[in-house]
Amino acid sequence: MDINQRYTPQSWPEHPETATMEGKNKFIGFWLLLAAETVTFASLFATYLALKDKGPSGMEFSAAGLFELPLVFAMTMILLTSSLTSVYAMYHMKNHNFKAMQAWLGITVLLGATFLGLEIYEFNHYVHLGFGYTNSAFSSAFYTLVGTHGAHVLFGLSWFIALMLRNAKRGLNMYNAPKFYLASLYWHFIDVVWVFIFTVVYLMGVIG
Amino acid sequence: MSSIAQKKGFGATIWDFMTTVDHKKIAILYLISGGFFFLVGGLEAMLIRVQLATAGNDFLSAGTYNEIITMHGTTMIFLAAMPILLAFMNAIMPLQIGARDVAFPFLNSLGFWLFFFGGIFLNLSWFMGGAPDAGWTNYASLALASEGHGIDFYSLGLTISGFGTLIAGINFLVTIINMRAPGMTYMRMPLFTWTTFVASALILLAFPPLTVGLFFMVFDRMFGASFFAVEMGGNTIIWEHLFWIFGHPEVYILILPAFGIFSEIFAIFSRKRLFGYTALVFATILIGFYGFMVWAHHMFTVGLGPTANAVFALATMIIAVPTGIKIFNWLLTIWGGNISFTTPMIYAVAFIPSFVAGGVTGVMQAIAPLDYQLHDSYFIVAHFHYVIVGGVVLAILAGTHLYWPKMFGTMLSEKLGKWTFWFFFIGFHLTFFIQHFLGLMGMPRRVYTFGADQGWDLFNAISSAGAVLMAIGVIILLVNVVMTSIKNERVGNDPWGDGRTLEWAIASPPPFYNFAQTPLVRGLDTFWIEKMDGNKKGMIYAEPLGDIHMPNGSIIPFVISLGMFIASFGALYFLDGDKPWALAVLIIGLVITFGSMLVRSLKDDLGFHITKAELLEDAKGGNTDGH
Amino acid sequence: MAHDTHIHVRSQAEFEYAKKKRAEEMRGHLATFAIMIFLTLVAFTMVAAGFSAYLIVPIILLLAGIQVILQLYYFMHMSGKGHGMVAFFMFCGMFVAFITVLALVTIVWW
Numbered sequence A: 001m002d003i004n005q006r007y008t009p010q011s012w013p014e015h016p017e018t019a020t021m022e023g024k025n026k027f028i029g030f031w032l033l034l035a036a037e038t039v040t041f042a043s044l045f046a047t048y049l050a051l052k053d054k055g056p057s058g059m060e061f062s063a064a065g066l067f068e069l070p071l072v073f074a075m076t077m078i079l080l081t082s083s084l085t086s087v088y089a090m091y092h093m094k095n096h097n098f099k100a101m102q103a104w105l106g107i108t109v110l111l112g113a114t115f116l117g118l119e120i121y122e123f124n125h126y127v128h129l130g131f132g133y134t135n136s137a138f139s140s141a142f143y144t145l146v147g148t149h150g151a152h153v154l155f156g157l158s159w160f161i162a163l164m165l166r167n168a169k170r171g172l173n174m175y176n177a178p179k180f181y182l183a184s185l186y187w188h189f190i191d192v193v194w195v196f197i198f199t200v201v202y203l204m205g206v207i208g
Numbered sequence B: 001m002s003s004i005a006q007k008k009g010f011g012a013t014i015w016d017f018m019t020t021v022d023h024k025k026i027a028i029l030y031l032i033s034g035g036f037f038f039l040v041g042g043l044e045a046m047l048i049r050v051q052l053a054t055a056g057n058d059f060l061s062a063g064t065y066n067e068i069i070t071m072h073g074t075t076m077i078f079l080a081a082m083p084i085l086l087a088f089m090n091a092i093m094p095l096q097i098g099a100r101d102v103a104f105p106f107l108n109s110l111g112f113w114l115f116f117f118g119g120i121f122l123n124l125s126w127f128m129g130g131a132p133d134a135g136w137t138n139y140a141s142l143a144l145a146s147e148g149h150g151i152d153f154y155s156l157g158l159t160i161s162g163f164g165t166l167i168a169g170i171n172f173l174v175t176i177i178n179m180r181a182p183g184m185t186y187m188r189m190p191l192f193t194w195t196t197f198v199a200s201a202l203i204l205l206a207f208p209p210l211t212v213g214l215f216f217m218v219f220d221r222m223f224g225a226s227f228f229a230v231e232m233g234g235n236t237i238i239w240e241h242l243f244w245i246f247g248h249p250e251v252y253i254l255i256l257p258a259f260g261i262f263s264e265i266f267a268i269f270s271r272k273r274l275f276g277y278t279a280l281v282f283a284t285i286l287i288g289f290y291g292f293m294v295w296a297h298h299m300f301t302v303g304l305g306p307t308a309n310a311v312f313a314l315a316t317m318i319i320a321v322p323t324g325i326k327i328f329n330w331l332l333t334i335w336g337g338n339i340s341f342t343t344p345m346i347y348a349v350a351f352i353p354s355f356v357a358g359g360v361t362g363v364m365q366a367i368a369p370l371d372y373q374l375h376d377s378y379f380i381v382a383h384f385h386y387v388i389v390g391g392v393v394l395a396i397l398a399g400t401h402l403y404w405p406k407m408f409g410t411m412l413s414e415k416l417g418k419w420t421f422w423f424f425f426i427g428f429h430l431t432f433f434i435q436h437f438l439g440l441m442g443m444p445r446r447v448y449t450f451g452a453d454q455g456w457d458l459f460n461a462i463s464s465a466g467a468v469l470m471a472i473g474v475i476i477l478l479v480n481v482v483m484t485s486i487k488n489e490r491v492g493n494d495p496w497g498d499g500r501t502l503e504w505a506i507a508s509p510p511p512f513y514n515f516a517q518t519p520l521v522r523g524l525d526t527f528w529i530e531k532m533d534g535n536k537k538g539m540i541y542a543e544p545l546g547d548i549h550m551p552n553g554s555i556i557p558f559v560i561s562l563g564m565f566i567a568s569f570g571a572l573y574f575l576d577g578d579k580p581w582a583l584a585v586l587i588i589g590l591v592i593t594f595g596s597m598l599v600r601s602l603k604d605d606l607g608f609h610i611t612k613a614e615l616l617e618d619a620k621g622g623n624t625d626g627h
Numbered sequence C: 001m002a003h004d005t006h007i008h009v010r011s012q013a014e015f016e017y018a019k020k021k022r023a024e025e026m027r028g029h030l031a032t033f034a035i036m037i038f039l040t041l042v043a044f045t046m047v048a049a050g051f052s053a054y055l056i057v058p059i060i061l062l063l064a065g066i067q068v069i070l071q072l073y074y075f076m077h078m079s080g081k082g083h084g085m086v087a088f089f090m091f092c093g094m095f096v097a098f099i100t101v102l103a104l105v106t107i108v109w110w
């Protein structure tokens, strides 16, 4: 594979992410990682469910009393939208339109960062209420589950940013196309996990 | 390549291994470090048997005894058996499918170094205030109460080496999915490749629960969380579930590759196609599936309720069926074969009754009410040693003899090999058979001594004597390795003469680029087919000779793992009031790790090419694929 | 490993066709997105409206499941060519995920 090979939209393959052997390997390997991540998050969810509302006797916190939906709703909308903007980015990647791809990725990153900011705000709020990480089994499980998701968001953002900066001058080629594609897969996966977080943790939490 | 044949200085060789991304060299690294840990674990086993040789012995204190059994189990499973199997997978599987390389050579190296540093970290506990002492299962109720840092070494060490194993699993899966030679359909893959595939799939899905459990353990002990702390609302059963959701598939991660090695051996030395290849493949896949549905048979006595116990008891009994299918296939492979009793073959033949014994006790334990009697007694110890030693370790020893010439280019002595076998095999049955009865007589596992009035003296003494025989067997193997390495008689492509699969169609050891031309696969046992057709060139090739693209070596995997290793010390001492430097160490380690990852992702590493001319030159030097 | 990638320059007609198909697909993605937003709205509204938990919980779990399917099959193209093994392993992962959750909500001894 020649990294300096220049492409035009017309010579750009239909599936640039799997056009090379390296790309194919990365593609399958990354999906396998997502399968493993599925089990990882399942273990975290399972533990959260087992420990929900459990704490030292007389604990004042419960999911029903703690969580507030408006903020979660805003976060959900932001993350969902960022999923769509990353789809747009990949649409332009496949059209070999580097500038448009970078622009949509930029929007995705902004949305992701907003999401993360809101999450930090939320955690901070809870901590000020006295619901710290070491407060109870419930708090440990809650922060670990939602925090692990947040760490994934942070990683996804860093990945996008690193790719955008690194390739800003080089444009799209067969070497970085799979990387862009996988980063966006990762981003969708983060969204998938969030769908379960807002459903299982927040919505089901508020119901009691 | 001619250049690799040149003698290198010691330092250069070390550097070469530290930076290598060649699956065959990584295999050697796995074999050496796994072998080292096997000796360490073996030493611990000997200490256990010395302590238990007589009633009321005070050779070891109760506390030290707990540390030793914990480290024995943990070392043997995570640092010895699995890495040695990974060594064979690395050395052989890519050759068996005719691949140029594994899918991710860089990650392959990273996986090894993570395992290595995790193992070293865990074992450093001996010198840094005490080893873990809550058993290899590390049940939370015990682990949280353990003083000192032993348990922290366990959780952090296994987390690191677990990442390494997960990476290895993904790497093998992708290699098998994407990099098979032309004609190598799934149903033509040798059984060792198949079992590597399924074991890797189990690694992929079973290690995450363990990692999560270990994370909880780390956070509970080191950062003040309370997942398992009952007074804070925690629940220790969560650990047991997460551990065994991992733990039962883990035993299949160990035994499936062992099945694979034996399948190869039966076919080679019976000079017959494997009987029921298709059945063997499907039994392997089925075992992989069922492996995830039976974990609670380790928890029958926890009190999960009769429904749960009944479901898991049934599921457990069902899993014995595909295992039985395999046994019959192997027997029918031998049946009517033209058998030669080489060292690998006698291991394989001895494996069958040994493993069946372990399977039978397994099914007994699967009967939940009976397990209330057997659980936590020496009967359990006998069971899992029959399956692990009688299955996995025999396979490792057999595989060592079988694949040694392929990995190192020289044979191990058959004579010494048979001595090893007899000492080990007799010692094994002597040690563990009698433990069934100790268990039935009521001797509990994991206690450091027993009274003279309990009637367990004689059987324990016999058991200890058997352990000595096993140790002698292992020592003979070491002598064998040293002697044959000094003699260093070089062998050809197919040293056993009856090789059937692709790894025997290439030089021993293979050139670093594997097959100069990718072979064309025409059926199951593809090399055998070519032999029967009288093909003088060895194989038919699927492509003309041309330039080969190879990845560059890199020190980065080593540095990434080193960073994790350093960071772990920071995490370990984080909550100790008197060690303010802990946080700094944690941060430095993480900076090293993430910094080197960043370097890796920012620097393009496009590898290099071996030209056709160099390949031709090499072929003249004797490094050919043909005879 | 990777021999140099063969570069295939598409004819103008082929190119136009591929481009048009991608644009169509993109419109499909927009529709998918609209459905996701709608499902999310339904879930939040149901909870805000305060229906009985026995009614809400199964429904919002179902809605979450549908969203996941949409993400996997549309945004992540899991039904596309060359995704056979991918789908197999993802479903195995989901299976293990399911029994893990099931175990920890039913048999942890409270």
Ligand code: HEM
Binding pocket: B137, B251, B252, B254, B255, B297, B298, B316, B317, B319, B320, B323, B358, B359, B360, B361, B362, B363, B365, B366, B371, B374, B375, B376, B380, B383, B384, B387, B388, B391, B392
């Ligand atoms: C026929 C298949 C098998 C069945 C039915 C079976 C069944 C069982 C059961 C029910 C237990 C729990 C006993 C107790 O603690 O009360 C057990 C323990 C164990 N088995 Fe097996 N087993 C089988 C095969 C294997 C294999 C192939 C391996 C390893 C290669 C293995 C390794 C172990 C280990 C390590 C333990 C003890 C774990 C501990 O408590 O430390 N088993 N087995």
Ligand SMILES: [Cu+2]
Binding pocket: B247, B248, B251, B294, B295, B297, B298
């Ligand atoms: Cu088991």
